[in-house]
Amino acid sequence: MNKKIEQKKKHILVLNGPNLNLLGKREPEKYGYKSLNDIIDILDNQANKNNCKLSHFQSNAEYLLINCLIEFSKKINYIILNPAAFTHTSIALRDTLLAINIPFIEVHITNIYKRESFRKKSFFSDISDGIIAGLGTYGYFLALEVILVRLLI
Secondary structure (H helix, E strand, O other): OOOHHHHHHHOEEEOOOOOOOHHOOOOOOHHHHOOOHHHHHHHHHHHHOEEEEEEEEEOHHHHHHHHHHHHHHOOOEEEEEOOOHHHHOOHHHHHHOOOOOEEEEEEOOOOHHHHHHHHOOOHHHHHEEEEEEOOOOOHHHHHHHHHHHHHHH
């Protein structure tokens, strides 16, 4: 008897740091006119088309991002991470990512290497599977494309 093997649906977490809830309103000439909800809706639609589950969490509080990663760590296969200002400050968030050992792609809407000198150092780039910076909100969609290829091959 030939039984069809049921494959568990892959699960991707999109994790966004401080002030990304203001997308579309905050400096739209720099960060774009799409809201975070607009971006998540598009990502969710694309993930569903590829039989993947997408979860999202955004917070302005570092400890809530850490708690989210720990809570989701047993459920997810990949992470799209935009740590925002925590990119340059959060050793605690870095330590959590190392502890849970789930692959992630670091996304930045602006090119952090063309900005103020303090923004050029990321606590995540050396432990990420990839970095997308400076391509606007399109970076989220590119990250998802790469993740889908990696998960579904």
